[in-house]
Amino acid sequence: xxxxxxxxxxxxxxxxxxxxxxxxxxxxxxxxxxxxxxxxxxxxxxxxxxxxxxxxxxxxxxxxxxxxxxxxxxxxxxxxxxxxxxxxxxxxxxxxxxxxxxxxxxxxxxxxxxxxxxxxxxxxxxxxxxxxxxxxxxxxxxxxxxxxxxxxxxxxxxxxxxxxxxxxxxxxxxxxxxxxxxxxxxxxxxxxxxxxxxxxxxxxxxxxxxxxxxxxxxxxxxxxxxxxxxxxxxxxxxxxxxxxxxxxxxxxxxxxxxxxxxxxxxxxxxxxxxxxxxxxxxxxxxxxxxxxxxxxxxxxxxxxxxxxxxxxxxxxxxxxxxxxxxxxxxxxxxx
Numbered sequence: 001x002x003x004x005x006x007x008x009x010x011x012x013x014x015x016x017x018x019x020x021x022x023x024x025x026x027x028x029x030x031x032x033x034x035x036x037x038x039x040x041x042x043x044x045x046x047x048x049x050x051x052x053x054x055x056x057x058x059x060x061x062x063x064x065x066x067x068x069x070x071x072x073x074x075x076x077x078x079x080x081x082x083x084x085x086x087x088x089x090x091x092x093x094x095x096x097x098x099x100x101x102x103x104x105x106x107x108x109x110x111x112x113x114x115x116x117x118x119x120x121x122x123x124x125x126x127x128x129x130x131x132x133x134x135x136x137x138x139x140x141x142x143x144x145x146x147x148x149x150x151x152x153x154x155x156x157x158x159x160x161x162x163x164x165x166x167x168x169x170x171x172x173x174x175x176x177x178x179x180x181x182x183x184x185x186x187x188x189x190x191x192x193x194x195x196x197x198x199x200x201x202x203x204x205x206x207x208x209x210x211x212x213x214x215x216x217x218x219x220x221x222x223x224x225x226x227x228x229x230x231x232x233x234x235x236x237x238x239x240x241x242x243x244x245x246x247x248x249x250x251x252x253x254x255x256x257x258x259x260x261x262x263x264x265x266x267x268x269x270x271x272x273x274x275x276x277x278x279x280x281x282x283x284x285x286x287x288x289x290x291x292x293x294x295x296x297x298x299x300x301x302x303x304x305x306x307x308x309x310x311x312x313x314x315x316x317x318x319x320x321x322x323x324x325x326x327x328x329x330x331x332x333x334x335x
Contacts, residue, residue: 003039004046007122008032009129015122021050024103031132035119036061036107044107051105053077053098061096061107069197073206076100080136082197083190084112084143087150090186095143097136104132106139114142137216140198144223147191151230154180158237177242184235191231195224262311269307270300 008016008029016029024032034051036044041062048058057079060067072079077100083092095112098105106115118138122129157180161173198221201207202214273296277284286292311317 003043004034004036005119006032006034007119013124013129015124015129021046031101032103033132033135034103034105035115036105038109038111039107047098047105047107051098051103053079053105057096057098066092066094067096069193071197071200071204077103078207080197080201082140082143083194084108084114085147085150085187085190086110087146090150090183092190095139097139099132099136101132104135114146115139118142133213134216137213137220141216141220141223144194144220144227147187147227148223150187151227151234154183154234155230158234158241162237162241173245174242177238177245181235181238184231184238188231188235191224191228195221195228198224258316262308262316266304266307266311269303273300273303 004021006017006019006021006024008019008024008026009031010016010028011030012028019032021034023029024034036047044058044061047053047061048055054074057072057074060079060081066083067081069083070081077098080097080099082095082097084095085091086093093108093110093112095115096107098107108115118135161176198217202217202221277286277296286296289295308317
């Protein structure tokens with residue numbers, strides 16, 4: 001478990017690991033990267049005592065609540081807050097970055113695999129060795145790319161739900177749809193501020209180093225635009241599936257009610273006839289006739305069957321359909 005790890009690039013292009021913080025101002029060091037990984041409060045205070053960062057930016061690191069993605073300018077450095085995404089909880093994870101032409105200091109309260117991969121990939125041939133802003137680009141790029149697998153999973157689920165008959169009950173399907181929409185809302189709260197942050201970084205006149213690498217940051221911004229579009233499309237698609245499902249259930253319910261109404265209508269005249277002959281009058285000629293019973297049965301049968309044929313010809317007797325749901329799966333690994 002790392003707490004504070006350091007990496008320094010010398011003027012000769014040599015990579016030095018795990019130097020002490022007090023050695024970061026050596027003359028032979030071109031620039032350095034210090035990562036605070038799940039540091040304690042006392043270790044976090046080193047941001048102010050050793051690096052002399054502004055108390056407001058240090059306070060943002062110490063706060064327990066989540067900071068919104070932002071870019072703040074100070075006298076000799078910039079403070080950037082970005083959000084990574086936990087695929088298990090879909091909660092945003094804050095990553096704080098202090099950056100200048102001489103250094104980059106990252107701070108995060110939870111493990112960040114994207115940052116670990118960049119750290120482990122450092123070698124003399126890596127493009128990140130060219131400066132802190134290349135590292136910033138790599139970190140943000142990895143964080144943004146980590147959104148794609150989840151968005152593809154949600155797209156796959158909604159496509160499966162739309163393309164194939166379902167086996168779930170109506171209640172389960174609606175719960176699944178509302179769960180997906182809840183996930184999309186969580187992702188939206190992270191994506192939209194990240195998109196706005198990248199737009200500000202690209203168009204800021206005070207970030208001179210970004211101007212030289214604008215093409216790289218534009219690529220991240222394009223990815224965020226694509227993610228936002230995928231997210232909004234999935235939200236609309238889930239609404240369409242929900243509305244279609246509700247309409248289909250309403251149609252089935254109307255069909256069932258129509259069928260029951262037809263059956264009731266058929267039995268109404270039959271009940272009327274039975275009611276007449278159930279009355280206790282003495283003088284009813286059909287009661288004394290030898291074939292009266294069979295004649296009444298025949299009239300009731302012809303009347304009922306005739307009404308059935310008529311209603312069926314009019315299309316008033318329907319068969320309710322079945323509602324089925326496919327289980328949540330993911331097949332896409334593309335980007």
